Amino acid sequence: DGSELTEVSNYVKSNQAEPNPSYFGLAKDRNVIIISLESMQNFVINNQVKGQTITPFLNELTKDPDTFYFDEFYHQTGLGKTSDAEFIVENSMYGTGRGAVFFTNAGNTFESMASRLNDTGYYTSVMHANNKSFWNRDLMYESLHIKKFFDVASYNVTEKNSANWGLKDIPFMEQSVKLMEDLPQPFYTRMLTLSNHFPFTSDEEDQYIKPYDSGDETVDRYFQTARYTDEAVKVLFQRLKQSGLYDNSIIVMYGDHYGISDNHNKAMARYLGKDAITPYDAAKLQRVPFFIHIPGSNKGKVMHEVAGELDIRPTILHLLGLNTTQDVQFGQDLLSKEHQNFTVFRDGRFVTDRVVYAAETFYDAQTGKPIQNTQPYGKYIKQANRKLEVSDQVINGDLLRFYDKQTGQITE
Numbered sequence: 001d002g003s004e005l006t007e008v009s010n011y012v013k014s015n016q017a018e019p020n021p022s023y024f025g026l027a028k029d030r031n032v033i034i035i036s037l038e039s040m041q042n043f044v045i046n047n048q049v050k051g052q053t054i055t056p057f058l059n060e061l062t063k064d065p066d067t068f069y070f071d072e073f074y075h076q077t078g079l080g081k082t083s084d085a086e087f088i089v090e091n092s093m094y095g096t097g098r099g100a101v102f103f104t105n106a107g108n109t110f111e112s113m114a115s116r117l118n119d120t121g122y123y124t125s126v127m128h129a130n131n132k133s134f135w136n137r138d139l140m141y142e143s144l145h146i147k148k149f150f151d152v153a154s155y156n157v158t159e160k161n162s163a164n165w166g167l168k169d170i171p172f173m174e175q176s177v178k179l180m181e182d183l184p185q186p187f188y189t190r191m192l193t194l195s196n197h198f199p200f201t202s203d204e205e206d207q208y209i210k211p212y213d214s215g216d217e218t219v220d221r222y223f224q225t226a227r228y229t230d231e232a233v234k235v236l237f238q239r240l241k242q243s244g245l246y247d248n249s250i251i252v253m254y255g256d257h258y259g260i261s262d263n264h265n266k267a268m269a270r271y272l273g274k275d276a277i278t279p280y281d282a283a284k285l286q287r288v289p290f291f292i293h294i295p296g297s298n299k300g301k302v303m304h305e306v307a308g309e310l311d312i313r314p315t316i317l318h319l320l321g322l323n324t325t326q327d328v329q330f331g332q333d334l335l336s337k338e339h340q341n342f343t344v345f346r347d348g349r350f351v352t353d354r355v356v357y358a359a360e361t362f363y364d365a366q367t368g369k370p371i372q373n374t375q376p377y378g379k380y381i382k383q384a385n386r387k388l389e390v391s392d393q394v395i396n397g398d399l400l401r402f403y404d405k406q407t408g409q410i411t412e
Ligand code: GP9
Pocket: 080, 081, 082, 083, 130, 134, 135, 192, 194, 197
């Protein structure tokens, strides 16, 4: 009942990080464009394969004065993959530990980021050239209060402009900006890319670089499709500029989850120049790129905060100048001086600025060596479990039923 939500709310309040006045409202009233970069892992950023740059456009962005780039940012998804990342971005809560929350709890009450923005006068949508029922999106998006889903039916998909899972990312970007031009402003739209999806196949004309040569074809191809998605992001920026939407928008991009699973550790060890992938390395490989691009702001920098997908929502809402003290959210504003360097994965692994905890072992965050004296870090295990537990409690009990968003009060 409502009393359970009171307990949750107390936990949430004790974890809040005060917005930083230098950034609060920096992107007020701008259009919000959030791009889910399919399977984009951070190891490709500012890196090469066989002497070839993998993500030239994103690399430029890491140095761009209008861009915050986070290089210690982790995905926090579970079995729900892309949909889990969407859920986390909207709610700053974990998906469920079993299955995909988009399927298991689509009937719950949620107070999503889209809902907050609907109430602020934004027009909210998602753009994704796949069937609307994939991941149960059509039903879940209603519960997440997304006003419009531009699914595959909104796109011109031909044999020529598709590969792998469907519409290629470049035509997807081109057609999506056309759709944006007709949206009422300010708008909030989340775009989901698809070309860099397992099994990472692509047309020859879209292969701007040669594959890697580990012999593990999944890994070898991955670099090529990641390179292609990078090109698509470049096209997106060009089109936004041409359409005049660019200057009045904030563009947020995150890698949704890993693309290369543990089954490919041998090829990854070779690529990273290591003998083997340790549990420490495997945890560090869960880093995904995260960018916040605010045209004309000139406040960007490379950030080394230990961070994760749950932190996206509070960060964006504060950049838009919205107060979140009443919000039931588990992440923290990454631009807050109070942001803690503590990121918990869905499976219980966690990372701080000092340690990485994986396979029931504490590793030194810098050297990757197991730590002998773990006594100072034991408390984090409890804190990590508690975070997951309270987030699960909200979903399992459908506790936001008891939340009155008008007043921020809890009802019985
Ligand atoms: C499908 C896309 C990919 O619509 O979201 O899903 P994934 O397999 O990455 O979860």
